[in-house]
Amino acid sequence: MPFQSILFDDVPAPPDLESRPQPDCFPDLNLDQVVASVTRGRDEYRLAPFFNVSIHDLRLIEYRHEVLRDLEDRALLERIGAFAGGMRAMRAAVAQADRLRYPLQKQRWHLEAARIYCDAVASLSGDLAASTAASRGLQAFRAYLDGYVASPAFTSLRDDTADVAGRLADVRYCLHIRGARIRVTRYDDEPDYSAEVLEAFDKFKRAAPRDYRFTFSAGAEMNHVEAAVLDRVARLHPDVFTALAGYAREHRAFVDPTIRRFDREIQFYMACREYVTHLAGMGLSFCYPQVSDRSKTVHVRDAFDVALADRLARDGGAVVTNDADLSGRERILVVSGPNQGGKTTFARMFGQLHWLASLGWPVPGTEARLFLFDRLYTHFEREEDLENLSGRFENDLRRIRAILDEATPDSIVVLNESFSGTTTDDALLIGRRVMEEIIRRDMLCVSVTFLDELSAMGEATVSMVSGVDAHDAARRTFKVVRRPADGRAYAWAIAEKYGLTYRDITARLAP
Amino acid sequence: MKALLMHRDRDFDPDADLPPNAQDLTQDLELDILLAAMSGGDPFLLGVARSAVLVGVQDPGVIVYRQRILADCLQQPEVVRELYAIAEEAVLREKKIWAGVFGDRYPEGLLHRSVQVLQLFVTLLRRIRGIADERAGAFASEGFRAFFAMIEHELDDAYIASIENHLRRLEFRDGLLISAELGAGNKGTQYVLRGAVRRRQGWKDRILPDRSGFVYQLPDRDEAGFRALSELRDRGLALVAIALSQSTDHILSFFTMLRTELGFYVACLNLHDRLAAAGGPVVFPEVSAGAPVLTGRGLYDPCLSLETAGPVVGNDVAADGRRLVMVTGANRGGKSTFLRSIGLAQLMLQCGMFVAAEQFRADVCDGVFTHFAREEDESMTSGRFDEELGRMRGIVGQVGRGSLVLLNESFASTNEREGSEIAGQIVRALVDSGVKVCYVTHLFDLARAFHGQPSLRALFLRAERLDDGTRTFRLVEGDPLPTSFGEDVYRQVFGETIAASTLPDVAMRLAAPDAERRRTAEPSADGLCA
Structure with a gap:
């Protein structure tokens, strides 16, 4: 089979490749x-x-x-x-x-x-x-x-x-311009008068003369005078221009x-190399993932959210890397912890890793074992649904339902603060149900939630907590680490929001 | 072509950055009076004089180079002023030549203007040649001899004639002949202006009518077509237009430089005339480098002389080998004037001028700095002290080893002990670092402390006060005395004696007005003029 495509080898590209919409x-x-x-x-x-x-x-x-x-x-x-x-x-x-x-x-x-x-x-x-x-x-x-x-x-x-x-290239001609008349002739070794003048005035040339530069119309178009001149040049050189016309017909x-x-x-690859090199300049690593379509083991070291890293590369700021592991029967990473602690970033990272791997791209991180999914679903809180709580909750449920209707055991789902639009009791109830369904289907999942309870639903779930500094509760590390959820980090976050941390209060009450 | 009348090997730059302390120098040394006399009211000369005086040179060779040129100028003032007038005419008339209808944004317009400018310049260069032919023999300095030799060498008759021939040809009476090649998209490119083949005597340089080829005749009233034609002409003329413009730039820069550099000497002539009229002697100083040298006889403040239009008291100083001169003594005894005369002499020496003295020698310094007590903000004593320290920080940030620092009643705005301590640290550090310091002060603690340090090798001068309280406005060598005779002044002003206990305070307060003496008192009434 002769060479066809550097992207698809001999596999036919999807017929709807050009028209396929961006994935949800x-x-x-x-x-x-x-x-x-x-x-x-x-x-x-x-x-x-x-x-x-x-x-x-x-x-x-x-x-x-x-x-x-x-x-x-x-x-x-x-x-x-x-x-x-x-x-x-x-x-x-x-x-x-x-x-x-x-x-x-x-x-x-x-x-x-x-x-x-x-x-x-x-x-x-x-x-x-x-x-x-x-x-x-x-x-x-x-x-x-x-x-x-x-x-x-x-x-x-x-x-x-x-x-x-x-x-x-060998064609040379002369223009004799006098008044409104141009005579076009073959060039006949007439001497260069500019050179003569330049030589005569060379004595007055300074070491660093002012740079006079004239901008002539640089466009490709000709005006009618130029065209008239060209026409006469062609008449002076009929053989050359006949050859040009013949060439144009033959090699259309x-x-x-x-x-x-x-x-x-x-260019798909060139863009990839350029992008990876650009982020490598920030000290970030990419690696070729080991991809499996059978084992659901996930093992990632020093990965990051590519979109965030890209933005930080422009705006300045350090990128925090994270690890993720699912082994044995583990399938779901349940991420809890303080707001703005890097939970959503972590969830995005997990989704990005898998999608990029499925493109044949290198992925962020120093090591990566990833699963070759069939479909990747996300369920993120939608801002446009904020007008009323019940509507939003219902909408959440419909979207989850649609996902679960389509998903197979080889699908991946990323849930971000799903069901926050209701009471804690309701959220817990529905959250458990959905999690149980995901577990039952043996799907890979990341779930960002404020419900600690969801992080301990048996051997399939792994609890991860977005970290805070051990010495300074108000400082986020943006590290998401494997640790049982204890609810304290969340309390700290609220305390900080109201300026009621230990440090705030002691500072205010200091003598 | 370069004038090279300020440096052997390079142009003088009248727009060089002034040193950061230019403002302080101007204010403290009352430079504006000197510069005004140099300029004779001409703003251009004022600018040149300001730059030359404030941006001095450190190379004694350059200083002597200028001194000799200036000596020639003093011998041949009318020739120098005539050369200056030609250069001035070139610069002023060039500005008035317009590019005409084409505008100088286009080669044809630029060329048109350049030809006119060059015609003007060639006429003026011929006049300079004439002066060189007739008067060069009267000049002895290296600088002027090189200048006249350059003029004769660069502008020989044959060359001027060939330039004039080109200026005629460049009017293109026979039209333009331009060659071209086919560039991108078959558009013409590589346009080169061509001269016709010279075939016959008499037809030389003319474009011969050529009946070959094909003709395109532009219809009348085809405005776009005439614009296009004009652009074709411009493409052919671009190189020549650029060459001629660069030539006019060069000759203009020669005239500009000649005007600037001669301007300095004309300004010196102006000052010389004014001081001579006031009866103030001038002398070319001896200049050295390396060891500290400061010796003068009859050294006076030329600004004071200019202002009073009469001769003023001069001082003698012999401080060779010393880095510190401490001046103490009577208020209004001529101390500040003395300090100014040293600063002005140093600045004038370093730009190659004569100085206001009967005799003077000094080593070159890499900067003159003044720290004079200022009047502003008198109400807030602590504010004044801050201001003084701020200025001193600025000075210390700029001085180099081999600078000259003139201190006038510095740190008198705080109490004497504190002021002495601070000043002592600063002065000691400066002197030990190789900086020359002249310090006019009432700080007796400081003066006494320095007196007790022979390693400083300080020279102590005192404003002379006769026993009856009369001031001679002369400085004499003498150990510091514990009083500044403020009481004398107080008595003169208030007509009564003050209690001994309040003396130091009053002395302090009266110290500052000393710097402002000439604005507040009438010098002649003081017996200031000899």
Whole structure:
């Protein structure tokens, strides 16, 4: 099977790839922000659809990991970047040709586009041949490219382009402007008068002369005077311009579809490398996760919320990393603790880790074993539902119901303060029911809750508490640690909110 | 082309940053009076003089270089003033030449203007050449000899003629010939202005009518077309326009620099004339570097002389090898005047001027700093002390080893013991660090303490007071005395004797007005003028 896709190998991409909507969980997990940040500056490649498709094929995930590992070679990354730059310049030249009015200009821009394309393809072919790329994907593409570059389709394009471009570059002409009349003639070795003047006045040149610079209209368009001149230049050089016109007819469409597809899809990896390198600059690690579609063991070290880290990288601030573990019969991480203690961040992190892993991306952290889910659900408190409590509670229940209707034992669900829109008794009752259902189905889950009771529902649940400083109850560490929920941290948070912590009171009562 | 009349090897920069203490120096040394005399009312000369005096040089070689040029100027004042007038004319007339309808944002307009400016400059350069031809022999200084040699070398007749020829050709009576190539999208690029092949005598430099090729005739009233044509012309002319503008810039900068640098000497001539009229002698100082040197005979405050338009009392000082001069003694005895005369002499020495003395020598210093008691905020004593300490912190932050610091009644705004202690620490630290200090003070504790430290090698001067209480406004060498004779002044003002117990306080309060003497009392009535 010849090479088809650097993203999907020989697996057909989902037919609805381009039209598939963003998954519901993206806003809750802030993955929409991550995608926006990753794809920034790459709009023309329309990368967002690739993030919407989680892969359920371990072999394909490995295929992507291999390509990403190849691209850890900075030199290779730069070469592919140069190829992408060439392809962008080629498209810009084509667009320029389309926009312009005068045929002699359109033809020249078309020629220029083809020249750039030939250069970019030939360079990439040479660069890949010289590289040590070991991934199945890049090896297959290299073989494809070798074949293409040797094919008559490419060689004739390249040779014709060079020939016509060379002849155009040799054209020189003179304009004699007097009053309203321009006479266009062949250039006949007339001496350079500027040089003569420059030499005569050289004595008056200062060491650091003022930099006079004139900006002439730099647009690609010609005015009618320029066009009239060009027309006369063409009449002075009929052979050259006949060749240009013939070239334009012969090589109307010149871009190979497989190369066009590669140019787009490789950007998914380029964006990934760039993003990971950017966050690595803050001392944060990414790793290739060990992904399983059978074991529900989760083991993560030093992970973080990617969206938050990205924002802190811009605004400044330290990123707190967290660990997460589920082993044996454990399936559910129940997170409680003070508000603004990092609970939601932790829950998002858990969801992000799994989604990114399902894209064949590296994930935040130094080590990661993750489960290859079939679907990922989130149930976050929705602000727009705040108008009345009963409505909100009902809405919560409907959303949970919808999730549970669809979810399979291989699904993952992230619950964030679900059922807070009712009395504690009701919340506890419903919360227990939902948890029991999740446990019964053996699903992986993170549940952020203010109900301590939910953290001790048997061997499936693991209690985690967002931490506070042991010496200073008012200081959040944003560490979420495995610890039984005891309700104290929550009380501290309330005390602080009202300025009634030990420190506040002693400070106020100090003599 | 450079004038090089201030430095052997570089331009003088009249816009150089003034030292951070320029304001204090100006106020404390009453520099404005000196600068006004130098400027003769011309704001440009004022700026040049201010910069030259406040931004002195540390290299004795440069100082001597300027002294010799200035000596030439004193010999040939009318030639120097004429050269200055030519440079001034160049700078002022250039400003009035407009770019015309094209505007100088476009090459054609810029070129048009440059050609006109160059025509003006060539005329003026010819005049300078004429002066060089006739008068160069009368100048002996290295600076002027190099200047005239440069003029003769750079502006020989053949060169001026070739420039004038180009200025005529650049009017392009036969139209423009421009070559081009095909750039991106077949748009013209690499536009180069071409001269016609020189085929026949008489046709030299002219564009020959060429019947080959194809003609495009712009329709009448095609405004967009004429704009496009104009842009084509501009593309061809850009390089030449830039070269000519840079040439005019250069020649303008030469004239500007000549005006600035000669301006300094013209300002010196102005001051010389004023002081001569007032009967104040001037002398070129001897300058050295390294060991502390400070010796003067008949050293006086030129500002005082300018203000009173008459000669003033001069002082002698012999402090070679010493870093500290302590001046004590009678109020209104000429102490502050003396301090100012030292500061002004040092500044004038370091810009290459003559100084107001019969004889003077000093080593160069890397900065002159003044810390004079100020009048402001008299009501709040503690505020004044804060202000003084703040200024002193500023000074200490700027001084270097080899600076000169003039202290006038510093730290008199607190009680004597505290003031002495603080001042003692500061002065000792400065002197031990290689700073020269002249300190006019009433702080007897301090003066006595310094007197008891022979390692300081301080020179002690005292305002002379005759036994009958008369002040001579001269300073004489003498040990510090425990009173400043404030009582004399008090009696003079109030006509009565004060009780002994209140003396120190009054002395303190009267110390500050000493700095302001000339604003409050009539010098001539004091017998200030000799």
